[in-house]
Every structure is written in structure tokens, then in C-alpha cells.
Amino acid sequence: MTSALIDQTLGSLACSIPGATRVFHQYKLDFCCGGDQSLRDSAIRRGLDAEQIARLLESLEPASGDETDWRGxxxxxxxxxxxxxxxxxxxxxxxxxxxxxxxxxxxxxxxxxxxxxxxxxxxxxxxxxxxxxxxxxxxxxxxxxxxxxxxxxxxxxxxxxxxxxxxxxxxxxxxxxxxxxxxxxxxxxxxxxxxxxxxxxxxxxxxxxxxxxxxxxxxxxxxx
Structure with missing residues (x-):
């Protein structure tokens, strides 16, 4: 699953994974204006390990009630x-x-x-x-x-x-x-x-x- 996350866009990940925006803030990844960029490309630009970030996203547990899935x-x-x-x-x-x-x-x-x-x-x-x-x-x-x-x-x-x-x-x-x-x-x-x-x-x-x-x-x- 890690490799699948790496090739998704930051915007898509921010929508689909509760808590992802907290991770993106931590690593200073632009998921708003740069939301159409893949995690892989964004991490490369900042000299970050995309696989490490993807693993962190996989391990997230949603914080109690602080995020809503607005897509539906x-x-x-x-x-x-x-x-x-x-x-x-x-x-x-x-x-x-x-x-x-x-x-x-x-x-x-x-x-x-x-x-x-x-x-x-x-x-x-x-x-x-x-x-x-x-x-x-x-x-x-x-x-x-x-x-x-x-x-x-x-x-x-x-x-x-x-x-x-x-x-x-x-x-x-x-x-x-x-x-x-x-x-x-x-x-x-x-x-x-x-x-x-x-x-x-x-x-x-x-x-x-x-x-x-x-x-x-x-x-x-x-x-x-």
C-alpha cells in the first residue's frame, strides 16, 4: 500500500486519510495550492523520504472528531x-x-x-x-x-x-x-x-x- 500512496496527489491523500493534513504540516508539504502534486514529487522537491511519509500516513489513527470527510x-x-x-x-x-x-x-x-x-x-x-x-x-x-x-x-x-x-x-x-x-x-x-x-x-x-x-x-x- 505504501507505493500506492506515494503516487497519489497530496490533495487526494488529504481528502481520503484523516490526519494526513497534520503530517503534511509537519513536513511542510503544500497540500492546498500544491494539492495536484504527487507525494513522491513533493517529497523529492523538499529532499524528503516519500516512503517514510507514506508509512506514517498508513499508521495514522483519526483524532477524535477533528476531521470530516467532505467529499460526500x-x-x-x-x-x-x-x-x-x-x-x-x-x-x-x-x-x-x-x-x-x-x-x-x-x-x-x-x-x-x-x-x-x-x-x-x-x-x-x-x-x-x-x-x-x-x-x-x-x-x-x-x-x-x-x-x-x-x-x-x-x-x-x-x-x-x-x-x-x-x-x-x-x-x-x-x-x-x-x-x-x-x-x-x-x-x-x-x-x-x-x-x-x-x-x-x-x-x-x-x-x-x-x-x-x-x-x-x-x-x-x-x-x-
Whole structure:
């Protein structure tokens, strides 16, 4: 079975194996924007042992109730979950992260490792995410809820996929600014709180994109 897993895409594995996303986070494998890449190819790019990761996936035991198999759910149900779990959450996360980043830069801007420029980057992420989520809420999601045929939804889906790639690039820039979201040993409490929040944002945004790219958009309009 290990060899079979190696040749499956990260997106497919994230959908079919409860707990796989935790493993992918651990190994920093992009299962959202890079969900169409095989485990083998993704591991090679990062210099990782694909067979070791596959064996770990095989050994997973689902955590209690923390993951749902969304592939068999109607589009309306998944859309409601995305709106509540991710759209609302991102709108809560980013203003506080921007405030914390500004504080850290003001107080520690001259110290090695200070993420100078992070507050501005998060502000741009907030603007792009808000625009993206509004398009989904007012254009794409209503079309999917009403079961419009493929020619009418594929245009908006293509735009959303393109913007997801931009969000992935923004996460890569965030990682570059923060030493992969690793606080210095002597970082203050505000700095550590900021990085805990950034890690949560990264995990949430990657899962958000995964559910849309690899399930909602992949099945549209069949699961409407």
C-alpha cells in the first residue's frame, strides 16, 4: 500500500486519510495550492523520504472528531462550513495579528530576527483575502448553491484558484519574514503570541484552500 500512496496527489491523500493534513504540516508539504502534486514529487522537491511519509500516513489513527470527510457532502453544507469556520475566522485573525506585528516591529525593530515589514505584509494579505472572500460570498457560492451548470461556474472558479495561488505565495513570504514562524529564544510574550497566531492563520488558510481547490471546486457542479 505504501507505493500506492506515494503516487497519489497530496490533495487526494488529504481528502481520503484523516490526519494526513497534520503530517503534511509537519513536513511542510503544500497540500492546498500544491494539492495536484504527487507525494513522491513533493517529497523529492523538499529532499524528503516519500516512503517514510507514506508509512506514517498508513499508521495514522483519526483524532477524535477533528476531521470530516467532505467529499460526500452536498456543496451547500461545505459552503456553510467554509463561511463559518474560515471566512469569519480570518476576519477575526488578521486585525489582531497586524496589531501584534506592529507592536513587535515598533519595540524590537532593531533586533536580529525581528520580522520588519510583517505588519505591512499582513495588511496586504487582509485586503486580498477580504476581496477574495467577498467574491466567493456574492458571486461563486450563490452559483454553486443554485447548481448552475459548469460553463457558468468554471470562470469564477478559475479566478478563485488563481487567487489561491497568490495566497500561497503570501504564506511563503510570511514564512520568509519570520524564519518559518520561529520566534527567537529570548522573544517577548507579544512576539510569541504573534507567532502562535501566525501559525494558526497558516494552518487555517491552507485547510481553507484545500477544501475549496480539492473538494468544492473539483466536484462543481456535480455536488451542488
Amino acid at each position: 457532502e452536498p456543496a451547500q453544507v461545505l459552503i456553510d462550513y467554509i463561511l463559518e469556520r474560515f471566512h469569519e475566522r480570518h476576519r477575526e485573525q488578521l486585525p489582531e495579528l497586524i496589531r501584534l506585528a506592529s507592536r513587535v516591529e515598533q519595540v524590537h525593530g532593531g533586533r536580529p530576527g525581528c520580522p520588519n515589514g510583517l505588519a505591512e505584509h499582513l495588511w496586504h494579505m487582509q485586503q486580498e483575502l477580504e476581496s477574495h472572500m467577498c467574491k466567493e460570498e456574492h458571486i461563486l457560492f450563490p452559483l454553486l448553491r443554485q447548481g448552475f451548470p459548469a460553463p457558468q461556474v468554471q470562470g469564477p472558479i478559475s479566478v478563485m484558484r488563481f487567487e489561491h495561488d497568490q495566497h500561497g505565495a503570501a504564506l511563503a513570504r510570511l514564512a520568509a519574514l519570520t524564519d518559518d514562524i520561529t520566534a527567537p529564544e529570548n522573544a517577548c510574550n507579544t512576539w510569541r503570541a504573534l507567532y502562535r497566531g501566525l501559525e494558526e492563520l497558516r494552518r487555517d488558510l491552507m485547510l481553507h484552500i484545500h477544501l475549496e481547490n480539492n473538494i468544492l471546486f473539483a466536484d462543481a457542479p456535480a455536488n451542488a
